[in-house]
Amino acid sequence: MAFILSTWELPLQPMVLYFEMTMLNFSTLCLEDSNSSSDGYDTIIGILDTGIWPESTSFNDNGIGQIPPRWNGTCTEGHDFNSSNCNRKLIGARFYGGDDSDSDEDQTARDKVGHGTHVASTAAGSTVTGASYYGLAAGTAKGGSPRSRIAMYRVCTEDGCLGSAILAAFDDAISDKVDVLSLSLGSPAVFRPDLDNDPIAIGAFHAVEKGITVVCSAGNDGPSPATVSNAVPWILTVAATTIDRDFESDVVLGGGKVVKGGGINFSPLQNSPVYPLVHAKSTKKSDADDNSASNCQGDSLEENAVKGKIVVCERTDGYSVYDKRDTVKSLGGLGVVIVDDESRAVAENYKSFPATVISSKDAADILSYMNSTSNPVATILPTATMTDYKPAPAVAYFSSRGPSYVSPNILKPDIAAPGVNILAAWIGNSAEDANEGKEPSLFNVISGTSMACPHVSGVVATVKSEHSEWSPSAIKSAIMTTASQTNNLKAPITTESGSAATAYDYGAGEITTEGPLQPGLVYETTVIDYLNFLCYIGFNTSKIKVISRTVPSGFACPDNPSSEEISNINYPSIAISNFMGTTSRNISRTVTYVGGDGETVFTATVEAPSGLDVKVIPDKLRFTKNNQKLSYQAIFSRSSKSNKASFGTILWTNGKYKVHIPFVLNNES
Template sequence: MGDLPKGKISASSIHTNILQEVVGSDGVDSKLYSYTKGFSGFVANLTSEEAQKLKVIYEEERNLGLFIGMEGVMSVFPNENKQLHTTRSWDFMGFPNNVNRTTFESDIIIGMFDTGIWPESESFNDQGFGPPPKRWRGICQESSNFTCNNKIIGARYYRSKGQLIGQDDFDSPRDSEGHGTHTASIAAGNLVNGASLLGLGLGTTRGGVPSARIAVYKICWSRGCSDADILAAFDDAISDGVNIISLSVGGLFTKDYFDDSIAIGAFHAMKNGILTSNSAGNYGPPPASVTNVSPWSLTVAATTTDRKFVTNVKLGNGELYEGLSINTFDLKNKMFPIIYGGDAPSTGSDPYDSRLCLTNTIDKKLVEGKILLCDMALNGEEQLAASAAGTIMQDTTFPDVASSFLLPTSCLGLKKVSELKDYYNSSRTPTATIQKSIEGKDELAPYVATFSSRGPNPITRDILKPNLTAPAVDILATWSEATTVTGDEGDTRKVPYNIVSGTSMSCPHATAAAAYVKSFHPTWSPATIKFALMTTVYPISVDRNTDAEFAYGAGQINPIRAINPGLIYDVGEIDYVDFLCGQGYSSEFLRLVTSENNSCPQTTKKLASHLNYPSFTLSSKSKYVRTHVFPRTVTNVGSPLTCLELRLQQRSSISFEAAAPMSTYKAIVNAPTGLKIKVIPNVLSFKSLGQKKSFLVKVTRLKTKMDHIIISGSFIWYDGVHQVRSPIIAQVYS
């Protein structure tokens, strides 16, 4: 998956030659995709023996530093399926709709890589929108059930040979799952008043950049998202002219950077000035569970907002228990008998399984018309099949997320379920009712959701992942009316809006924040936009998040501050090449990636910690004192734009960055016990815009007796106005 070849030779012919070398002259028939627009690569149907032959030849020549017969091959990996990661949120972040905006926002094009879109939604109405930006080169794969407009300016769909789809999938860019519609509306949906999920979350729903355009790249179907289709979408999006790519998708396990389709595609997007925003994954809270860890991508974790959905359970003795769920069903306070799953096993079932309410373990005759108490939270399919009036489920796995179920449901914690069982066992006629959900206030928000994948970065520990976090719990946004609230069999509720949780939802929040920054600074690089977001965050309290930066990265996005960071960090392609050299990639390999005559130094290779990131990670297996020096460079971008300068910038191509270019920043260090931090020099004075200054950060982790210790510190460059914050995290691991 390297860069496009130079000269007159076509990428497609190179792909055919490589394939024929492995499978013979008939090999061209096995080729499924040739990527020839944004980068060079191909996908082919091969037997396991042919694939192994291709890989062996490639690896032998790579190890020898030769690329003769396999010239142009950068990596070989199987085509696998990746998984999808899902109004109050923007206001909670302090980002109201009436913030300062530029007219350039309507020229921003966001490429949504997902399950497609539901184009009829009011969130995507193009009333008031002019024609697409002139640079747009994409297409709309229209069909009998799908057309584009001036809001959804392009749409493509990808289904590689062998990709299985469900009977309800649309063979078009139309969304049958809801996920792609939801993420697109979070990023760039229009303002829609009176939105709710059957009365829950009533209010105005909107995207972060409602004036931006949407380009749809349907890479996911009901059974997953294939690597081949993901790369095809990257190839097209780079050529089409998108500004930001939003990709709420990831693998189950982290792979080497150039064995991962998303990392490869994002690298070539970066080369072409496009930032890729990725979800961190929903495999938390174990450490090193984060996916999408390439340093050139923006990786987003998930936090809560101050709104939660409460579903109360009222018992026959008058006790009221507060549970969590998205319950749209109304039992009108009617009381029903309670039965415990362990007391209602079906014939041949073990009561141990029936207490969990596993499939085909419940006796319908015993459960029908009653509220079923279960020791595990599932989707409610077994309870619905048993004709239960409702269900109360114990949920200790995700205690901070409200989910939708197939019947009236409330999820309680271990202590409350234990108390409910005491009532059940002590009463001759135990009864209960499950009330419709209501909105509650979460005073502790924001904190990282339990499900959100954690660092450290399993590929390169010295590169902080996730990068930052954004709202992702109980998010109301637009939904596909081709599916139901849950998408599960037996659910008949078709709705235009739904409430969903997941890092899939945090990703488009960050996408929108990046697009907002891009609208003010059209010439900023992908890295500069990403780092501006990282250095201007709302810090997250470590008290509720013991994984510290490995849970929330630099902190929660603050788009308003990010358009005026004061100082910026930047990283370009050559810096990433130096980084990859330090990771052990050869000069020959990197020339395939970049098509440039780049060579790795023969002597000292740059450490990952030397990459010009605004975060500092010190990881070590040693419990003894360890000191590391991090070199960094920042650029002065000045003070806030005045109203006059904003108007002038909107009317012309001139970029007015500041009225007063001179500034002096002082380093303010926060060094907790166990960590020494020194910034050299600790004062930076700038005399002009665009002036660069370099400095060193010396971090010493003191001796410790413990494994897996995490120490979290920071420092801030402060000029009296701007606070350019960098997190510093040290870890001892076994």
């Protein structure tokens, strides 16, 4: 192996898969096809995850040429997995054991969870026509870079992922010559390791140093602030957004009024509203309190009062929507309507039991109807696929938010991508995930930043295939500076709650597929920048070597390093902390022209909130040749104090290219 990362003495940190609480939902990919001429043909995406189901049609190699000669990996045989399971699409597979207690069945690259298969097909799945989840959202499924090759590194089981396995996989992937690494995993905020004990941060540093772009999930701990994971500057960190498809399971009330609900169910109820409708509180046991009963908790409901009825449950507690469904189902209820604003957009999978989630606003209509009659009735309709849903995208409620826990002077997350109700391939033997009485579906629907990450990995692979000479930071810049900040209503992107989204929610914005291929300008961040970043957060040379292992000859941390200097790292966003407004802050950036030969002039414009003054000097950059580098300064000052973070954008344009760089200033240190 080229590196010996796997022998480093790190604690065996359990890493948690970024499932969104096993939310099962379904959709074809939201991104439009790119017009890349190569379409990722010889690009190799390495995926660290739960393994892969090689028989999936998403991994067929029809029409794909020979394996790139530089490939140095292997297809490791193991339990129920042999070398013939690999092909010209799935070109490599490895697995990593945890300890001696692992059974022989764990010694395999085969996916037993589904997560890795889903992620791999989202990133680079081949085109599959007629894909659907038991008929829902029928259409064509394919990955973000459908001709890219896949190398799977099984580092996780259903119990989690070991740090030693992650480091070993990075080691192998670097040696195997992958171009992109996609990691839909990480530690939740409450278990976050120190940076010098973080196997993802350490492994990613070495991969990026060797020219491999590393893409990671931002985490599912939102919407609380400062929850973003994988927040070091050498990683491309991805938030999750909704898409323009919804799975509606509506409630029809007596009298015919329809209340829109969300979720996946294959309800066997009649379409006519003939079933008694009750609020859970009215079915409580004599010794139960109103709150427990309203939330359909455990033993709080009277069986005779629930049996044969549709029950309305609140969700103001910690009980999941599945717990509420199970409570009603176990007591003989015919269906459940759950009031939950957060879960409304994420299509939970209730299979054949009639269950749906409605917003608190729509719940008012149901409660009004129930209060207007002595015998309220309703029905729950089976799920239907709705397209052209608006507004979309919106930042998913669960997507982890900035500012970065590592340093508020680096903006994280970097980018957002579809992560709600995503259709992709699934394992073929999962009876647990099958609809009752049906064979397991070859596709499944999941939500989480796990699903957003491989969308970006696919775009990275396509950009890499077009611009093989570009560094990971140039590719990151191309993706960030061409992101979109508007939704399909041509209005600013919002959060799921409807408030305006900020760079702490979605970084530079929603990823696009065409823009990154021709960004015009790129911001390149060097390994020295990353080493200086470690100096600025307080690492000395010895501690830096825990992450980098070596440092270039002559490198030393600056005298009296300050965390404020992080803002001057040549990153494709600007974050400034501890900004009180009493003095101005001067930030420098260097851009490289990648738009082709010939003279061109880019002009700067600034979008900033009232009270914040931003001057760009010079405000025009004149390039005379391709790959020319020019620098500018952005000077920030306030005309009045503010207790809130200030967000804005610097835009460089020459008439052909529009190059956005977001900025955020706050008064916290």
